[in-house]
Amino acid sequence: MRSIKEGENAPSLAKLRASPSDMSQESTLESLQLVKRMSNKSTEGFPARLLWSSKVEYVLALMGYMLMPSGLLRFVSYWVHKGSWSFFIAYILMLLGIGIPLLFLEMAVGQRSQQGSVELWKNLSPWFGGVGYSMVMVCFISNTYLNVFNAWILFYMSHIFHFVAPWEKCPLQKNSSDFDPECEQATSYTYFWYRQTLKASDRFEDGGQPSFSLGMFLFLAWCLICVFMVNGIKSIGKIICVLMLVPYLIMFCFLIRTLSMGSTEYGLKYLLILKVASIFDLTMWCHAGIQILFDIGLGFGPIVSLSSHMHDFNNCLADASFMALFKIFTLLITTPFILSILGFWATITTHHCCQRNTKKLIMLIAQGILPPEVQPPDLQDNPTSIYNYWLYSLPPPLRNTVLSMVPECNIQKQFLKIEDSPRFLFLIFTEVISLLPGSAFWTMLFFLLLLGLGLGSNLMFMLGNILTLQDTFPFCRRQPKMLTVCVSMVMFLAGLIFIQPSGIYYFSLLNEYWVVVPIIIIIICETLAVAWAYGAKRFLADMMVLLGHPVFPGCDWLWRYVSPVVLLGLLMSIFAYLVQGPLVYMAWDSSTSKEVVRLFPVWSLILIAGLSVLVLLPILAYFAYCLTLGIPFRATPSHNLLSTKEASKDILQGYKTES
16 A cells, blocks of 8 residues: 655645645644554554555446445336426435535545544544444344345246246136136236245244245355455456446346337336426435435445545545446436336236226126126227226216226326335336246346346445454454355345245335434434544545645535534434334235235334344444543544554543543
């Protein structure tokens, strides 16, 4: 790693000495030189700290981390339900106001300290020494259940080459000896998802043994992570390059294919909608802010860990801006693709609904149950338009009679069923793709797309955990391969809870209701540690010395005032949402072969509350410890951001002795 030398940054150092505040900046420079000398010394008897071999690999790793499939679908779901372009405008403003500044903060903190995400927060301020531990626990738990998503993908892929894929048949109904060719397609996918893939129980409370078939694919998913991780950051850049380029190539292929299909215009018209009234909806702004935090992946720790292995003179502000542009570019590609798929699905499903209703009405008229006046027309050309025009031209009494016998076929209601859950992603997309010519080929591409994105993000979660362990416990650097295998095995065993019959409900509970609160609290603590405890101006002065040029001065104001206020507002909105009503989940009712809405039991709420307290306990413990010893919240200038564990211990020990 390069240390700061007089000859390397001569122009910038000359400017520093010419400024009125040379004494303070020379002090900062001397502190930084001390930091570099100390961090360059490897721990005695242990391998030296590794750095990324090139900036391209580092950037690709961050890109892979930020491309979680669930985040892409959630963005489109908010686009549809929260005002279309109005939501996108709020998203962009939130990205500029808190997204880029906080991403720059995490990158700069890791790059500046050249430490893992556990020790560096202690050195910023003893008050926030527990932030790193909370990060590690949230990252561990999230990685454990998110890799189950890859196991589901692998399981689905294993059925592609069957002569007839299981999701292309309707489910067996009770008292029936064969599949019903007239059944609703979505029912078969729901059946396959719950009864065939996840072996899901009817209720959250129902337990059972983990599914052996899913267990094999979960083990395979962790084996893939192990193989990719075996050489750490030495080889991860090449692997993530493949995991990134292949999904993007597939996305372009799907975009071209879907735009050329018929019946997609209903979904694409949402690209032209701007709901001005939504701009004044605070709920929409809260959704945009939370979406930003999870799209970028703040608070989990991998960004800090990955950046700590980058050269300290790297322009991380430019990297943060580039990553924001990359995220916007990705969303502008995937949104038309997903909307066109959803439009095609809604159109075809509504056509089938109209055709089924027509057949049933003709049968009821023949049986004398309905009068001949409700004889439906021929639906050859455009079933939905012809059927609905005929239905709503009937006199109200006759129309009400018809609707009492058959369901309403409304394309808008069908389209608005989009939701941001893995269940919806699998069911709808596999259904639509199975209707395309050469469905096996396109289905394989679709699952490769999901697998590439899923493995890329999980790989960075895993790398963040491994690098943190190696930084916190230097002896872990001696056997990095064994460490990777052991951590993967622990996560595999912990992940078995998510492949039991009620595992999908545990997945939903953690992913939808638990993770957001700890993450926002961690990000708030990060911001307070840098902006108020260490000092935003002081931190930016340190970065100016490293980069050789001034940093955007607006970061000071954004870190100290804008970000904390917005984050507190988001946290309050989450608490209000959690307490305003019962928490629900979608379950499969085997007695009726339908999906039903059920309430999570009270003890599940206690579970997520206890888990939140557990992962945030280190933060609370350090707060109490520093408050007891009388350690000041704001770090004094003499205690600069050091790079060794011993420095942090000396600070705490000094305060303890004085007290």
